[in-house]
Amino acid sequence: MAMSRAQVEFFFNEGYVIVPDVFAPADLEPLRQEIAARIDRKVRSLADEGKLTNLHAEEPFERRLTRIYRDNPANGEAVMRDLEGSGGGGHTGVEMFNMIAHPKMLSAVESLVGPEIVASSVYRIRPKIPGIGRGIVPWHQDSGYFAPLCDQHLVLTCWVPLVDATVENGCMQILPRTHRQGVVRHHTGGNAHFLVIKDNDLPDSPQKAITAECPRGGVVFMTNMTPHCSTPNNTDVIRWSVDLRYQSADVPNNVGVWPEPQVEATPEVQMACYPPEADFIVQSRRSPERVANYDTYVARRMRFDAVENKPWPRRGWQPATAGA
Numbered sequence: 133m134a135m136s137r138a139q140v141e142f143f144f145n146e147g148y149v150i151v152p153d154v155f156a157p158a159d160l161e162p163l164r165q166e167i168a169a170r171i172d173r174k175v176r177s178l179a180d181e182g183k184l185t186n187l188h189a190e191e192p193f194e195r196r197l198t199r200i201y202r203d204n205p206a207n208g209e210a211v212m213r214d215l216e217g218s219g220g221g222g223h224t225g226v227e228m229f230n231m232i233a234h235p236k237m238l239s240a241v242e243s244l245v246g247p248e249i250v251a252s253s254v255y256r257i258r259p260k261i262p263g264i265g266r267g268i269v270p271w272h273q274d275s276g277y278f279a280p281l282c283d284q285h286l287v288l289t290c291w292v293p294l295v296d297a298t299v300e301n302g303c304m305q306i307l308p309r310t311h312r313q314g315v316v317r318h319h320t321g322g323n324a325h326f327l328v329i330k331d332n333d334l335p336d337s338p339q340k341a342i343t344a345e346c347p348r349g350g351v352v353f354m355t356n357m358t359p360h361c362s363t364p365n366n367t368d369v370i371r372w373s374v375d376l377r378y379q380s381a382d383v384p385n386n387v388g389v390w391p392e393p394q395v396e397a398t399p400e401v402q403m404a405c406y407p408p409e410a411d412f413i414v415q416s417r418r419s420p421e422r423v424a425n426y427d428t429y430v431a432r433r434m435r436f437d438a439v440e441n442k443p444w445p446r447r448g449w450q451p452a453t454a455g456a
């Protein structure tokens with residue numbers, strides 16, 4: 133659904149907007165079931181290898197992986213690696229693609245970036261498991277991870293909870309009205325190897341952060357310059373979410389580029405906000421024939437994943453040492 137004028141104005145003034153009803157909860161069920169099925173396949177594979185005996189098959193989507201972790205953290209990590217891949221966006225199921233290209237999502241996105249929409253493979257599946265420290269993400273801006281050539285452009289983050297996101301299960305904190313101050317200093321070596329903005333480098337006091345609670349069916353939209361973090365999950369259920377990214381087709385991208393796996397990245401590959409991963413067109417009125425289907429999406433992801441010397445963005449961030 134398209135955003136209202138008030139929601140659009142709020143987004144550009146505040147750096148974020150929470151829209152509570154982009155989807156009906158039932159719209160998210162195919163992706164939840166697809167993720168659950170992948171978890172089930174990996175759990176059964178581990179059982180076949182003799183690595184676990186209790187499959188916890190009776191547990192719901194929100195709890196099963198928690199039980200696997202509690203029995204044996206190594207098995208929990210094995211399931212996570214299978215689902216997330218090397219960077220968090222390893223899953224390429226058809227329902228993942230359908231979520232990225234969902235008409236309701238694209239209608240909302242169009243309100244912010246216009247009708248010519250490029251989606252990025254920089255999407256992530258986020259299972260925040262109770263008691264697992266790597267689910268706590270420190271303060272950062274998404275542009276801290278992106279190439280500097282996109283600092284002046286909007287790369288839209290759409291954070292989609294697959295369960296109700298609450299203070300108790302670790303929803304995001306957002307620092308509003310700070311998105312026009314550019315990319316601030318980040319450091320490497322934050323929790324779970326994330327980038328981190330130290331408190332004294334934040335563009336405003338963290339005491340002014342808002343709590344971004346969001347119901348299942350809602351979406352938190354943020355700019356790539358908006359500082360945000362997430363907090364511990366103090367419940368007994370997993371706070372499942374996915375974050376998707378979109379931009380106008382006028383923003384630098386690698387649409388149409390097919391890199392060779394063992395060849396140094398070309399300038400065309402590097403002319404993207406996040407060069408290691410594939411961009412693809414999800415909506416175009418100018419050139420509808422260029423809109424990617426599921427097969428193209430998978431083929432592009434596989435081609436970029438196969439590149440050995442990935443062109444990581446270089447921003448020169450330094451380690452988070454005590455004196456930095």
